[in-house]
Amino acid sequence: MPSLLIALAAAAQAITANPADEARFLRCAELAANNPSAAVVESSNWRISGGGGSAARQCLALAYAALSQ
Numbered sequence: 001m002p003s004l005l006i007a008l009a010a011a012a013q014a015i016t017a018n019p020a021d022e023a024r025f026l027r028c029a030e031l032a033a034n035n036p037s038a039a040v041v042e043s044s045n046w047r048i049s050g051g052g053g054s055a056a057r058q059c060l061a062l063a064y065a066a067l068s069q
Contacts, residue, residue, distance in 0.1 A: 025055040
């Protein structure tokens, strides 16, 4: 799982124009690895608030993958 997180973090850096979104994605990805249920909540709230774009969706996907959903 850690190598997957590193690859996704690199992808997020390439697609994220906003440095704040990049930092939030990295925190969310870390949360997905350690507490995927909390990462689902975090990434969902991020999307609902209108931020994050594809980075928020990627984090949500990481969380669901970690939960095997």
